[in-house]
Amino acid sequence: MMIETTQKHLPSTKIILLFPFCLPIGHYQKVWDEPLRKQHAILEDFAKQYHLQMINLHSRFQDAAKKIPMENLLPDGVHTGPEGNQLIADAVVKLIKQR
Numbered sequence: 001m002m003i004e005t006t007q008k009h010l011p012s013t014k015i016i017l018l019f020p021f022c023l024p025i026g027h028y029q030k031v032w033d034e035p036l037r038k039q040h041a042i043l044e045d046f047a048k049q050y051h052l053q054m055i056n057l058h059s060r061f062q063d064a065a066k067k068i069p070m071e072n073l074l075p076d077g078v079h080t081g082p083e084g085n086q087l088i089a090d091a092v093v094k095l096i097k098q099r
Contacts, residue, residue, distance in 0.1 A: 003050050014053065016095060017043050018088070021058040023065055026076030053099065055091045 006013055019040050022028050036058065047054040064073055064087055073084040080088065 003046065003052070007050065014096075014099070015050070016092065017047055017052055017054040018092075019043055019054065019056045019058050021061045021074070023061055023070045023074045023077050025070045025074070026078065028077035053095055055095060057088060057091065060087060060091055 003015060006015060020036060022032060022036065024030075040056070040058065043054060046052060061073055061084070064083075068083060070077070072081055073087060075081045
């Protein structure tokens with residue numbers, strides 16, 4: 001409903017869907033993996049249905065964690081730290097510049 005209302009009343013507004021994310025440290029629980037996959041599938045469907053841009057932050061955090069300590073990105077596995085905030089900002093700016 002929010003997407004439809006925004007597109008109807010503010011047609012020049014660009015909406016970017018940001019996928020939820022987590023890393024396997026801190027408060028992370030393995031049982032979150034399946035619901036997270038389902039949420040990603042729903043967001044992909046929304047992106048296609050409403051012609052929206054999307055950023056898979058989960059995969060970006062997974063990739064970044066191969067080079068940067070996880071606790072620098074998401075200190076508790078869920079909430080961003082400074083480097084996690086920068087990762088999100090960089091992804092959004094990159095997408096905006098591409099468009």
